[in-house]
Amino acid sequence: MRGSGIPIWFFIGVLLVAYGVMILGYGVFEWTTGSYAPGVQLTNLHTPVWWGGLLTALGMFYAVRFRPGRARK
Amino acid sequence: MFVFQSVTGSVAAGFFSSLPVLLAFNAEPLAHLRTLDILVIALYFGMVLWIGFYLKGRSNTGEEFFMAGREMTAWIAGLSFVSANLGSLELMGWAGSAYQYGILATHWYWIGAIPAMLFLGLVMMPFYYVSKTHSVPGYLNLRYGEHARVLAAFSFALEMILMSGVNMFAMAVVMKVVLGWSITFSILVSAFAVTLYVALGGLRSAIFNEVLQFVLIWGGALLVPILGLVQAGGWTGLKTKILTNIGSDSYFHLWRDTGSFAANPMGVHWTGIVFGLGFAISFGYWTTDFLVVQRVLAARNLRAARMAPIIGSFFKMAVPFIVILPGLLGLVLLQNPDGSRRQLVGEDVVAVCSVASATGKIEDPAACSTAMSSKSNLSAEAQRQVLSAAPGSELHSYNQALPLMMVRYLGPGLLGLGITALIAGFMSGMAGNVSAFSTVWTYDIYKPLINKKGSDSHYVTVGRISIVAGVVVSIFAGYIVQHAHGIMDYVQALFSIFIAPLLGVILFGMFWKRATRLAGFLGLLFGIVFSASLFEWVHISPAALATVALSSDAKPMAENVFRALWAFVFTAIVVVVVSLLTKPRPVAELDGLVYGATTLPKEDPVPFYKREWMWASVVVVIFAALNILFW
Numbered sequence: 001m002r003g004s005g006i007p008i009w010f011f012i013g014v015l016l017v018a019y020g021v022m023i024l025g026y027g028v029f030e031w032t033t034g035s036y037a038p039g040v041q042l043t044n045l046h047t048p049v050w051w052g053g054l055l056t057a058l059g060m061f062y063a064v065r066f067r068p069g070r071a072r073k
Numbered sequence: 074m075f076v077f078q079s080v081t082g083s084v085a086a087g088f089f090s091s092l093p094v095l096l097a098f099n100a101e102p103l104a105h106l107r108t109l110d111i112l113v114i115a116l117y118f119g120m121v122l123w124i125g126f127y128l129k130g131r132s133n134t135g136e137e138f139f140m141a142g143r144e145m146t147a148w149i150a151g152l153s154f155v156s157a158n159l160g161s162l163e164l165m166g167w168a169g170s171a172y173q174y175g176i177l178a179t180h181w182y183w184i185g186a187i188p189a190m191l192f193l194g195l196v197m198m199p200f201y202y203v204s205k206t207h208s209v210p211g212y213l214n215l216r217y218g219e220h221a222r223v224l225a226a227f228s229f230a231l232e233m234i235l236m237s238g239v240n241m242f243a244m245a246v247v248m249k250v251v252l253g254w255s256i257t258f259s260i261l262v263s264a265f266a267v268t269l270y271v272a273l274g275g276l277r278s279a280i281f282n283e284v285l286q287f288v289l290i291w292g293g294a295l296l297v298p299i300l301g302l303v304q305a306g307g308w309t310g311l312k313t314k315i316l317t318n319i320g321s322d323s324y325f326h327l328w329r330d331t332g333s334f335a336a337n338p339m340g341v342h343w344t345g346i347v348f349g350l351g352f353a354i355s356f357g358y359w360t361t362d363f364l365v366v367q368r369v370l371a372a373r374n375l376r377a378a379r380m381a382p383i384i385g386s387f388f389k390m391a392v393p394f395i396v397i398l399p400g401l402l403g404l405v406l407l408q409n410p411d412g413s414r415r416q417l418v419g420e421d422v423v424a425v426c427s428v429a430s431a432t433g434k435i436e437d438p439a440a441c442s443t444a445m446s447s448k449s450n451l452s453a454e455a456q457r458q459v460l461s462a463a464p465g466s467e468l469h470s471y472n473q474a475l476p477l478m479m480v481r482y483l484g485p486g487l488l489g490l491g492i493t494a495l496i497a498g499f500m501s502g503m504a505g506n507v508s509a510f511s512t513v514w515t516y517d518i519y520k521p522l523i524n525k526k527g528s529d530s531h532y533v534t535v536g537r538i539s540i541v542a543g544v545v546v547s548i549f550a551g552y553i554v555q556h557a558h559g560i561m562d563y564v565q566a567l568f569s570i571f572i573a574p575l576l577g578v579i580l581f582g583m584f585w586k587r588a589t590r591l592a593g594f595l596g597l598l599f600g601i602v603f604s605a606s607l608f609e610w611v612h613i614s615p616a617a618l619a620t621v622a623l624s625s626d627a628k629p630m631a632e633n634v635f636r637a638l639w640a641f642v643f644t645a646i647v648v649v650v651v652s653l654l655t656k657p658r659p660v661a662e663l664d665g666l667v668y669g670a671t672t673l674p675k676e677d678p679v680p681f682y683k684r685e686w687m688w689a690s691v692v693v694v695i696f697a698a699l700n701i702l703f704w
Contacts, residue, residue: 008280011120019116022112023490036484037107041304047296048484
């Protein structure tokens with residue numbers, strides 16, 4: 001959205017970074033300690049690590065690309 | 074999000090009708106959240122409130138509050154457009170439907186959406202946009218006059234309020250079943266958050282949250298089919314497992330078994346799918362329902378308004394990956410605690426086999442046994458375990474397929490994200506309901522009937538108050554509807570009854586200069602009466618379904634599509650006959666409203682890769698390829 005202040009993509013980027021960091025952090029904790037939640041399948045794939053990393057990267061891209069005050073062409 | 078009832082017909086109706094049953098659900102919640110999950114959910118609430126407060130300063134005029142300043146990009150309008158139809162009940166309901174019927178359910182995402190979305194963008198949008206109307210009833214006013222507008226506005230406002238309430242209640246019940254949360258807690262928290270952010274930021278806030286919801290749904294739900302496919306051995310492995318366990322390959326065919334009503338489990342015929350669903354219902358919903366059209370009207374220019382539905386159609390075609398596929402995967406991957414395949418059953422069987430919390434035993438073993446034998450494929454051993462109320466033997470319904478798959482694959486944090494996606498879907502749906510209600514109430518009811526001379530700021534205030542009042546009324550409506558058995562069927566039917574006549578009136582209004590004011594009003598009125606009569610006929614006498622849907626093998630799913638088709642035909646006849654008997658409006662008055670009487674504004678030339686026709690062609694090719702691939 002032009003001319004309307006902070007774009008929605010910035011809000012989305014911030015939220016994805018927050019989620020990504022939390023999930024990635026927990027994934028690393030799980031992996032290093034080996035304490036997985038009972039009943040969850042495919043823990044050997046370490047899903048929180050790569051999914052959390054993906055969310056973080058995507059969120060950072062949007063948060064930086066659409067940060068407030070950034071001049072747009 | 075309520076909108077999915079109109080498109081999904083009886084699947085959704087079944088889900089809603091089962092809510093009172095679920096309310097009495099005493100079993101353990103499906104999921105247990107940890108601190109990390111709660112934190113993820115709390116962050117979402119914090120974000121939507123931040124957005125609401127931030128946007129308050131940008132929603133001061135009527136144009137800003139009700140139309141989001143008409144400055145949305147094609148991407149934002151397009152994502153919001155498709156997101157308005159991507160609610161949680163839809164996700165859960167269609168995943169359950171896929172579990173039961175296979176990929177036949179995909180018709181509601183492809184032929185039941187894509188052609189209509191393209192038609193809206195390429196053909197209809199110029200007239201909505203050029204007329205600068207605030208709403209669909211507003212267009213009816215310009216084209217047919219005050220009577221048609223008021224009839225459409227009251228019908229729409231009533232639907233919005235009722236559906237907002239029903240959805241709020243539905244969310245609370247789902248949260249109770251999945252998480253064990255109190256009904257009142259869920260309703261109060263969601264109602265407070267939605268009221269605050271929509272009343273502060275208006276349509277812009279609703280649209281922002283819909284885009285946010287769209288991202289969250291993909292971020293939270295996409296892992297389920299990915300991990301499910303890994304575990305099932307890919308698509309080929311899934312097909313092999315279903316053939317082995319179920320013994321039928323009809324789960325993988327969209328069209329092959331629709332040559333007769335009896336040949337497919339949905340009891341639908343291809344004619345009903347193509348003409349009823351693909352035309353009457355789909356075009357009615359995607360091109361005339363103000364809830365979705367409002368998102369496109371907020372686009373910043375005509376090209377963006379035309380591109381928005383086309384962009385939305387790409388994502389719409391992809392939704393079955395996170396909705397239909399989890400249902401199919403659940404069919405072979407869900408397991409009981411002993412490792413055997415878990416079979417889901419209908420809501421009615423779950424209700425009959427509920428466990429009394431006081432005794433820990435099945436309340437009515439005889440009725441439960443009968444229901445399991447007649448309405449499920451549970452093995453004798455599984456039935457025995459259910460009747461003995463053995464630990465882990467409790468029954469789960471088809472609609473719980475998606476939450477069960479989430480619990481299976483998502484650990485702490487990721488599960489919170491999945492649950493947040495469901496909550497976001499509910500809340501943005503409610504926000505869509507109340508923002509559309511507020512616009513129609515203010516511009517199509519309050520302004521023409523109560524106070525014609527208010528200032529712009531006065532109407533913004535009325536809009537804000539109507540949002541608060543609308544949410545309060547919808548909470549009461551939700552409770553009343555849920556506790557008055559039988560009303561739910563009518564609430565569900567409201568939308569499908571209204572949709573086809575509205576489509577008939579608007580199509581003739583846009584593409585036939587000869588259509589007159591009286592014809593528009595009478596076509597809408599009699600079309601609604603006719604459609605309601607067909608509904609009531611089948612409701613009173615179920616045998617009438619065979620007449621309405623043209624076959625004794627037809628199932629309730631077929632009723633909606635055929636009823637819509639007949640209602641459209643009836644409305645068309647009324648509009649044509651009355652128009653020919655009455656005096657048409659001068660063509661000069663129809664500028665900006667009717668094809669052939671409108672000069673569309675010239676748009677700046679753009680490269681071919683930015684043209685709407687080019688991207689629509691790409692959509693058509695993908696759409697055709699998918700239908701052939703899964704024929």
